[in-house]
Amino acid sequence: MRMNRRSFMIGAAGTAAGLAFAGGAMPAFADATQLRAMWWGSPDRGKRTVAVAELFHGKNPDISVVGESISGDGYWAKLATGMASQNIADVFQLEPSTISDYSQRGACMPLDQFVPSTLKVDAFGKDVLKLTTIDDKLYGVGLGLNSFSLFYDEEIFQKTGLTPPGPTTTWAEYADLAVEMTKAAGKRAYWGGPYGARYVYVLDAWMRQRGKSLYTKDGNLGFGVDDAKEWYSYWEELRKRGGTVPPDVQTLDQNVIESNCLALGKSAIGMAYSNQLVGYQLVIKSKLGITMLPREKKDGPSGHYYRPALIWSVGATSKNGEAAAKFIDFFVNNVDAGKILGVERGVPMSPTVREAILPQLNPVEQLTVKYVQLLKDQVGDYPPPAPMGSGEFDQNVARPIADQLAFGKITVTEAAQRLVDEGKAKLKLKKS
Structure with a gap:
């Protein structure tokens, strides 16, 4: 089944991932921070993302997540609408070719304030963070390595x-x-x-x-x-x-x-x-x-060259920056989350997560990891970030x-x- 625009609710009332059409009224949760997350990708990506959001909510019951998967060019239209109305999703997906553009257009919140207290990315290596650093500010966290x-x-x-x-x-x-x-x-x-x-x-x-x-x-x-x-x-x-x-x-x-x-x-x-x-x-x-x-x-x-396959950024207008950073940190550093995500968004940046998931990967996923390892002696220097x-x-x-x-x-x-x-x-x- 192909997903076009779908919303997934992982809320304080329970962890069942209920489906509703995007744009529909979402129930408010008392005493809870509600995050909106937005991404594009296959139905398989959607299932994995929702499962991780459920796991995150289980460990952080005071934070609820509304996730929206949008396919094709509809994603960028939705993001443009959010920018125009000053209502960008708390957490949204970008890629190396778009992070410079959108950060310079004011869509992304600088994340340096959350490092390393909430976002623990030191183990990724400074070089890996270069492609999500624009004008000396960190505007996103890579979700996996690819090429x-x-x-x-x-x-x-x-x-x-x-x-x-x-x-x-x-x-x-x-x-x-x-x-x-x-x-x-x-x-x-x-x-x-x-x-x-x-x-x-x-x-x-x-x-x-x-x-x-x-x-x-x-x-x-x-x-x-x-x-x-x-x-x-x-x-x-x-x-x-x-x-x-x-x-x-x-x-x-x-x-x-x-x-x-x-x-x-x-x-x-x-x-x-x-x-x-x-x-x-x-x-x-x-x-x-x-x-x-x-x-x-x-x-x-x-x-x-190695590149972050996909990137989580935090919306510049978000009132929940700390909670959003906490969600991203969980996504990239929690071993159980890593086991759910596999390598669909790239080989994990975290060495700990990478090592933990290797034994459970199926042959196709192992092939992806082997490919990234094959490139080890073949990759060149990082290019400058893609310009606006x-x-x-x-x-x-x-x-x-x-x-x-x-x-x-x-x-x-x-x-x-x-x-x-x-x-x-x-x-x-x-x-x-």
């Missing part, structure tokens, strides 16, 4: 006799493999892999492999028109060779699992974040494998340009020029 990844259908590779991509696969080798898979699969409306020009996080790795960056420290684009031209040329050539899904399939992707071409059964390969393997495997019957994104050269940099406007650069610049290119409405040269010009304008606009 970019490539998923593939192990069964179709076995059936065709083709060798799956691996950690040293180059982009040139990947292209040949994707074309070969389209032919070898022998299935109607089925292709080798995605039209990856649409994915900004893949562009991020691509640029890092070439000594460039997606963004600079001062919040501008870290690449030029010629770099973008090389990027688009690669994907257009691969599309024309038959190695990618066509644009009418790729544009269905709303950056949620259910609409990805791999999950739709339209391709043998998909690109996503490593923690999403758990969610993908729940909707795909075939066994999935996971490996790194292709690289420019076999002995060259991978372009990968990066979310809009992704959604309103990069994706539409890739779509227009794939549909043949613009040329590679035009797409490259527009990506840089419109990208710079969007980032500059957001900084002003």
Whole structure:
């Protein structure tokens, strides 16, 4: 069952997770602090989150939690509404590409005041906190480690006799493999892999492999028109060779699992974040494998880096900052909570939690942990935090340009020029 907008009540009257439509009247609890928590994700994520909130309430009966799961772009619309009305959820979910944007727009409360009295994050390591620290203030806590990844259908590779991509696969080798898979699969409306020009996080790795960056420290684009031209040329050539899904399939992707071409059964390969393997495997019957994104050269940099998979932030307008921080601390540091969450939101930041959950992980979850460990000697330095406007650069610049290119409405040269010009304008606009 897919969740669109749902509310989960974990209240002082009891720990049953009652379901109600979002926006409906919620009962008030006497002598209790009521927290609103908001996130996006699969039904599985919702169940795990509610279970942890129930556990938290059981140990903190004076704090009740109203949780709301919203899928797709509806989440950001809801957050924008909350910002406009000065009524942001007490605890809400962000990601590395959006925390800088929303913290600088005043959506997030600085959390330094709660460290280390309530938020005990010292064991995470200072480097891990860098991507949630903006202008020297901590605006969120990462819920797990992940990185970019490539998923593939192990069964179709076995059936065709083709060798799956691996950690040293180059982009040139990947292209040949994707074309070969389209032919070898022998299935109607089925292709080798995605039209990856649409994915900004893949562009991020691509640029890092070439000594460039997606963004600079001062919040501008870290690449030029010629770099973008090389990027688009690669994907257009691969599309024309038959190695990618066509644009009418790729544009269905709303950056949620259910609409990805791999999950739709339209391709043998998909690109996503490593923690999403758990969610993908729940909707795909075939066994999935996971490996790194292709690289420019076999002995060259991978372009990968560890990142907080997802982030809890506290609403700037919250009157319950201390209680919200207490909930977040429980989420990331309580061993029993960790056992419920597993690695669906990434490999736990806390070494104690990580060690405690390893024995109970199922094979898919263990694969996620092994992948993060595989990257240990492959990851590079952290990039600067994504600048304000990066979310809009992704959604309103990069994706539409890739779509227009794939549909043949613009040329590679035009797409490259527009990506840089419109990208710079969007980032500059957001900084002003």
